[in-house]
Structure formats: structure tokens, C-alpha cells
Amino acid sequence: DSHASPSGGTLKLAVIPGDGIGQEVTAEALKVLEVAAPADVKFETTRYDLGAERYLATGEVLPDSVLAEIREHDAILLGAVGGKPNDPNLPPGILERGLLLRLRFELDHYVNLRPSRIFPGVVSPLANPGDVDFVVVREGTEGPYTGNGGALRVGTPHEIATEVSVNTAFGVERVVRDAFSRAQRRPRQKLTLVHKTNVLVNAGAVWWRLTQEVAREFPEVTVDYMHVDAAMIFMTTDPSRFDVIVTDNLFGDIITDLAAAITGGIGLAASGNVNPDRTTPSMFEPVHGSAPDIAGQQKADPTAAILSVSLLLDHLGHTEAAAVVEAAVIADLAERDVATTRRTAEVGDAIAARVGG
Amino acid sequence: DSHASPSGGTLKLAVIPGDGIGQEVTAEALKVLEVAAPADVKFETTRYDLGAERYLATGEVLPDSVLAEIREHDAILLGAVGGKPNDPNLPPGILERGLLLRLRFELDHYVNLRPSRIFPGVVSPLANPGDVDFVVVREGTEGPYTGNGGALRVGTPHEIATEVSVNTAFGVERVVRDAFSRAQRRPRQKLTLVHKTNVLVNAGAVWWRLTQEVAREFPEVTVDYMHVDAAMIFMTTDPSRFDVIVTDNLFGDIITDLAAAITGGIGLAASGNVNPDRTTPSMFEPVHGSAPDIAGQQKADPTAAILSVSLLLDHLGHTEAAAVVEAAVIADLAERDVATTRRTAEVGDAIAARVGG
Numbered sequence: 001d002s003h004a005s006p007s008g009g010t011l012k013l014a015v016i017p018g019d020g021i022g023q024e025v026t027a028e029a030l031k032v033l034e035v036a037a038p039a040d041v042k043f044e045t046t047r048y049d050l051g052a053e054r055y056l057a058t059g060e061v062l063p064d065s066v067l068a069e070i071r072e073h074d075a076i077l078l079g080a081v082g083g084k085p086n087d088p089n090l091p092p093g094i095l096e097r098g099l100l101l102r103l104r105f106e107l108d109h110y111v112n113l114r115p116s117r118i119f120p121g122v123v124s125p126l127a128n129p130g131d132v133d134f135v136v137v138r139e140g141t142e143g144p145y146t147g148n149g150g151a152l153r154v155g156t157p158h159e160i161a162t163e164v165s166v167n168t169a170f171g172v173e174r175v176v177r178d179a180f181s182r183a184q185r186r187p188r189q190k191l192t193l194v195h196k197t198n199v200l201v202n203a204g205a206v207w208w209r210l211t212q213e214v215a216r217e218f219p220e221v222t223v224d225y226m227h228v229d230a231a232m233i234f235m236t237t238d239p240s241r242f243d244v245i246v247t248d249n250l251f252g253d254i255i256t257d258l259a260a261a262i263t264g265g266i267g268l269a270a271s272g273n274v275n276p277d278r279t280t281p282s283m284f285e286p287v288h289g290s291a292p293d294i295a296g297q298q299k300a301d302p303t304a305a306i307l308s309v310s311l312l313l314d315h316l317g318h319t320e321a322a323a324v325v326e327a328a329v330i331a332d333l334a335e336r337d338v339a340t341t342r343r344t345a346e347v348g349d350a351i352a353a354r355v356g357g
Numbered sequence: 358d359s360h361a362s363p364s365g366g367t368l369k370l371a372v373i374p375g376d377g378i379g380q381e382v383t384a385e386a387l388k389v390l391e392v393a394a395p396a397d398v399k400f401e402t403t404r405y406d407l408g409a410e411r412y413l414a415t416g417e418v419l420p421d422s423v424l425a426e427i428r429e430h431d432a433i434l435l436g437a438v439g440g441k442p443n444d445p446n447l448p449p450g451i452l453e454r455g456l457l458l459r460l461r462f463e464l465d466h467y468v469n470l471r472p473s474r475i476f477p478g479v480v481s482p483l484a485n486p487g488d489v490d491f492v493v494v495r496e497g498t499e500g501p502y503t504g505n506g507g508a509l510r511v512g513t514p515h516e517i518a519t520e521v522s523v524n525t526a527f528g529v530e531r532v533v534r535d536a537f538s539r540a541q542r543r544p545r546q547k548l549t550l551v552h553k554t555n556v557l558v559n560a561g562a563v564w565w566r567l568t569q570e571v572a573r574e575f576p577e578v579t580v581d582y583m584h585v586d587a588a589m590i591f592m593t594t595d596p597s598r599f600d601v602i603v604t605d606n607l608f609g610d611i612i613t614d615l616a617a618a619i620t621g622g623i624g625l626a627a628s629g630n631v632n633p634d635r636t637t638p639s640m641f642e643p644v645h646g647s648a649p650d651i652a653g654q655q656k657a658d659p660t661a662a663i664l665s666v667s668l669l670l671d672h673l674g675h676t677e678a679a680a681v682v683e684a685a686v687i688a689d690l691a692e693r694d695v696a697t698t699r700r701t702a703e704v705g706d707a708i709a710a711r712v713g714g
């Protein structure tokens with residue numbers, strides 16, 4: 001297929017800078033991609049203006065024709081989407097459900113990949129974080145994120161609203177298998193399932209059963225289980241114990257923000273919305289939002305967007321280029337002077353220079 | 358009614374020590390209650406053996422007749438329930454759903470109250486936690502905890518399992534109002550709603566709407582909203598910003614373990630399952646579990662159970678006695694020598710002595 005050619009040629013990249021700081025950090029990410037791409041690979045980028053601004057101007061969130069075009073690319077780079085908080089013209093969830101989640105669901109991004117490392121020189125809010133290097137494999141197409149559920153007697157004292165978490169053996173097994181195969185390729189070969197099997201007994205049973213079943217295919221991997229509430233405790237008191245975490249869509253959302261926080265903040269957290277079957281383009285994005293309060297001021301840290309480029313290159317088979325970008329970020333972080341604030345473009349320039357040099 | 362007499366007389370207390378360290382910490386909690394109770398108040402305790410041990414021996418979780426008896430008490434003190442992890446004879450959720458959650462639901466404990474403070478002398482895993490003193494008002498009778506949902510084609514590759522989060526205007530409004538009234542009585546008068554309105558749009562809309570509506574009754578209270586994932590970040594980087602947090606059952610479960618972790622661990626976290634309408638007995642318990650690995654060794658810290666006694670006294674209207682217990686705990690914590698480990702009973706004795714003296 002055309003979505004993962006690891007050899008030379010032209011790769012089609014759909015770029016969705018989005019809103020607020022999404023624009024600024026994406027510019028830096030592309031700057032780094034430009035210099036990082038292997039000599040025989042050309043990235044042909046198409047920019048799609050989607051997000052709050054477009055919605056407020058046109059009422060469009062993600063037109064079907066645009067989705068069809070995006071689908072024809074090899075990968076997607078996304079900045080951040082979201083308007084001003086509590087903008088009365090932006091109903092809650094309209095962009096999240098209509099754009100971000102629609103892309104994840106339509107393109108079957110069932111692996112939401114979120115690496116967490118404390119890089120040298122980075123300050124954690126934890127007093128003694130230890131040597132933190134784990135990756136969360138968050139399910140991306142099921143769970144409480146499906147949009148199932150509804151509401152009755154809305155706005156009245158008799159309103160009832162439901163949200164249905166949908167968990168299928170098909171959906172759970174494939175993400176669990178992906179997580180195991182990642183665990184197997186890592187030095188510590190450890191996998192922790194995070195769920196709430198003692199309360200969410202139906203969903204919990206599927207996750208538990210399939211984790212045990214798939215484990216048999218990966219005898220080298222040590223398997224561990226932790227309730228999501230207990231995970232909060234270990235994440236703050238002993239985060240170095242984690243290697244690969246596999247979990248559902250909502251727990252993964254929550255855990256990865258905590259993981260980002262303890263490893264130095266969401267300014268550094270990259271993510272991939274991956275379809276490991278490579279039948280559709282995977283999408284790479286920083287975990288942070290559009291931060292409208294600091295937008296357009298060159299105050300945003302583009303590091304997470306740049307690390308997302310590293311994940312993108314890796315996914316496309318350009319492992320070496322991916323490693324070079326990551327190494328450049330690590331070197332930049334190690335030498336950052338916390339007393340000096342650099343403009344967004346300065347950070348991008350510095351990392352691009354390291355990649356190029 | 359009989360469930361909250363604030364004046365003298367006999368109060369009937371149902372005690373469920375439960376399993377593992379539940380037994381040991383409850384003994385200390387009762388020791389402190391004994392000396393803390395006002396002179397004209399007598400606590401008449403009835404012990405109920407419920408939990409893993411009873412289930413494994415008899416197959417009984419919470420017989421209806423026992424529930425009916427417990428209902429006739431003024432309050433309940435619970436230690437912890439739960440057997441050995443992965444005991445094949447203990448199906449996941451059997452005790453949680455059948456005992457703990459059944460009590461919360463049958464007795465309509467719609468306010469699950471979890472105060473979080475960093476007491477002097479207590480070490481937080483955060484490098485700079487600041488002055489942390491907030492309370493989480495977790496909804497206790499709805500959300501993803503209702504047991505709604507089910508599974509089809511169980512154990513097959515076509516299994517589908519659902520969990521339904523149920524949110525009613527009735528259920529949300531009453532807990533939100535309780536949270537506001539607590540916020541109003543606190544010096545900072547601040548309330549933060551934590552939810553995920555951008556994804557769980559149906560449930561989110563009810564929580565959002567009723568928070569805005571009830572806010573009008575409490576003009577002194579400042580209202581704030583935070584997505585649950587963002588709450589992870591603020592909880593680890595700026596926890597002193599919180600005053601009262603109101604949230605749903607599952608988010609509350611997750612957040613309060615994080616809150617416990619950053620304020621020194623679940624060894625110190627107390628909770629009340631409260632029916633503010635006082636038509637049923639409220640239940641007080643430490644947040645921690647039964648810790649079978651250290652059970653019976655006098656290694657458990659009974660502080661959370663003792664602080665739960667303070668919440669119990671406060672709920673029953675014995676505000677002064679409640680404050681005395683809390684002050685005794687604070688004094689004990691401030692003078693704890695981290696190098697010396699005390700036995701469970703020694704901690705109880707020390708705190709009881711301070712209360713008595």
C-alpha cells in the first residue's frame with residue numbers, strides 16, 4: 001500500500017496546523033522534518049485549514065470531501081485544535097468529536113501511542129522521579145469515546161444522560177497485541193494492563209481475558225495488572241516501574257496527561273494516532289491543546305510537535321531519521337537554560353540546526 | 358430522624374472491619390472513637406463480619422437481612438474489604454459490587470467526601486506541593502458505577518461488552534448543591550467542576566448545566582471548570598489551587614487516589630460515604646484497601662481509619678470531638694520520626710492518648 005513506503009520517493013503529508021499555538025508549533029515541526037528527511041525522500045505537504053477558526057467562519061468541521069482527500073496521504077501532522085474556552089459559538093465537543101475524534105475513528109487509529117521519558121535536564125514536579133521511560137498504548141477507537149449514549153428530557157429536572165463504553169474482543173485484542181509486540185522489542189519486556197476490572201466488570205473481563213490470551217504469544221513479556229486508581233499512586237511514587245502500559249481510551253487519556261506532567265509537562269509530550277495495519281494514514285500530534293491565551297506570541301514550546309515528527313518518521317520506516325530528531329531534541333533539552341525563554345521559532349531553529357549539523 | 362442526633366444519648370454504630378489490614382486499622386479507629394466521644398454520648402457498636410473471608414467461607418457477600426440490620430444504625434465504620442489479588446475463588450468485582458458499592462447505592466451515599474491536605478511533617482512525592490487543602494466531593498450513586506451494561510458472546514472473538522454511565526439531573530444536582538454548600542463554608546469559597554465535557558458530551562452537558570444553575574444560589578462561590586485530563590496536570594504542578602472539587606463517580610475515584618498520593622499516600626486518606634439527607638446511616642472508611650500482603654503484621658498505618666472517625670463524628674454533629682481527633686492526628690504526624698516504624702497499635706495508642714489528654 002501507499003501509506004508506509006520505507007524506501008525513497010515522495011511521501012504525501014497532510015498538515016492540519018489547527019488553532020492557536022497549533023500554527024506556531026507546526027511550523028517548527030515542519031522545519032525540522034525538512035532537514036531530517038532522508039536525502040532520497042521528499043515530503044509533499046498539503047495544508048488543511050480545519051479547527052475552531054474554520055468552524056466559526058464557515059460552520060464546517062470536517063467536510064467529507066476533505067476527509068476523503070486526507071485519506072489519500074501517507075501521514076498526517078496535526079498541531080492543535082480548539083477555540084477560546086467557553087466560546088458560546090463553540091458547542092462543547094464540536095471540534096473534539098467532529099474533527100479530532102472523527103479522524104481517529106474514521107482512520108481506525110486504534111493505537112494511540114504516547115511515550116513518556118524524563119529527558120536529561122528536564123525538571124519533573126516529582127522530588128524523586130527516578131529513571132522514567134515508558135510508553136502508553138492507549139486504545140483509540142472504542143471505550144467511552146464512541147459517542148454512544150444520549151439524553152432524554154434534556155434541560156429538565158428529569159434529564160437522564162448516558163455514555164456507553166463499547167469494548168469489543170476485536171478492538172481490545174488488536175491493541176493489546178500491538179502493546180505486547182512493543183513490550184517485546186523493549187529491553188525490560190514488561191506490560192501493565194491498567195483498567196478498573198473490579199467495578200467495570202463487563203469491559204474489565206474482556207480486557208483481562210484478552211491480555212491473558214495474547215500474553216501466551218509473548219512468553220518473554222512479564223505481565224502485570226493495575227487498577228486505574230492505583231496507577232495514579234504508582235505514577236507519582238514509582239513511575240520508573242512502568243515499561244509498556246496498555247489501557248482503554250478514557251483511562252489512557254487521563255493517565256497520559258499525568259505521565260506528561262511528571263515527565264516535565266505537556267510541552268514535551270508527543271503522540272501518534274497509529275493504524276498499525278497501515279491501511280490509512282496515521283496522525284501525529286502533540287498532546288497539548290491550542291492554548292489560545294498564548295497564541296501568536298511565539299511563547300509556545302514546539303518540542304512536543306517536533307517529537308511528534310520523530311514518531312511520524314519512525315512510523316514511516318525512517319527509523320534513523322526519527323532517532324536523529326529525537327537525539328537533537330534530547331541535546332537541546334539537556335542544554336536549555338531555564339533562565340532564558342526562547343521564542344517558538346528559536347527552539348525550532350536550534351533543533352533543526354542540530355539535525356542538519 | 359435517628360441517624361444524626363447531635364445531642365447526647367446512645368448512637369448505634371455498625372462496624373465492618375472487613376479483610377486484611379481492615380481488621381487492624383478498625384481496632385485503632387474504635388480505640389480513638391472511644392476516648393473522643395463526648396461524655397454524654399455512648400457508641401453502641403455491632404460488628405458485622407463481611408468481606409472476602411466470609412464470602413470464601415460461606416458464599417455470602419451481603420445478605421439482605423444483614424443490610425436491613427445495618428440500615429437501623431446511626432453510622433457505619435468500615436475498614437477495608439478484598440482478598441488476595443487474583444484469587445481464582447474471588448471473581449473480580451464480587452466484593453466491590455456486591456458489598457462496598459451495594460452499601461453505597463442502597464444507602465444512597467450520594468456524597469463521597471474525600472478531604473486532601475498536606476499535614477505538617479508529611480512528605481509529599483511532589484518537590485514543591487505548596488499549601489494543599491482541598492476536598493473532593495465525588496458523586497457516589499451514578500456514573501459508570503451503576504452496573505448498567507453487559508456483555509454478548511462472552512469469551513468468543515465476537516464478544517462485545519458495554520458499561521453505561523448513567524447521569525440524572527436529580528443525581529447530579531443534589532451532589533453539586535452539596536459541593537457548593539461546602540465551598541461556601543470554606544475560606545476560599547471556590548468550586549471546580551471536573552469532567553470531560555468535550556468528549557462525554559451528554560453526561561458533560563448535565564454536569565455543566567446544573568453546575569451553572571446551582572451556582573446562582575451561591576453567588577459568593579467562584580466557579581471553575583477543568584477537564585479530567587487537565588486536572589492530572591494541575592494536581593501535580595499546582596495542587597494548592599483547588600478548594601472544593603465536584604466530579605462524577607469514576608473521575609472521583611481516579612482523582613482522589615492521585616490526591617491521596619500527592620498529600621502523602623493513601624495511608625492518610627480518609628473518606629465519608631455520606632447521605633446528607635440523613636435518611637440512612639452514612640459510612641466512613643479509609644481510602645486504602647485491605648493490603649493482604651502486610652495483613653496481621655501490625656505494619657499498617659491506622660491514620661486514615663482514625664481520620665475517618667473524625668469525619669464520622671463531624672457528620673453526626675459532634676464537631677468539637679471531630680476537631681479534637683483531627684488535631685491529635687495532626688500533632689502525631691508532625692512529630693512522627695520517619696526513621697522509626699511504629700506498630701499499628703502504637704500509632705492508635707499515641708493518637709488516643711493525645712485525644713484523651
Ligand SMILES: CC(C)[C@H](C(=O)O)[C@@H](O)C(=O)O
Pocket residue numbers: 096097100101253287555556586
Ligand atoms: C481533545 C480531546 C478530545 C483529546 C482526547 O480526549 O483524546 C485530548 O485530550 C487528547 O488526549 O488527545
Ligand SMILES: CC(C)[C@H](C(=O)O)[C@@H](O)C(=O)O
Pocket residue numbers: 198199229453454457458610644
Ligand atoms: C474498591 C473500589 C470499588 C472503590 C471504588 O472504586 O470506589 C475504591 O477504589 C474507592 O475509591 O473507594
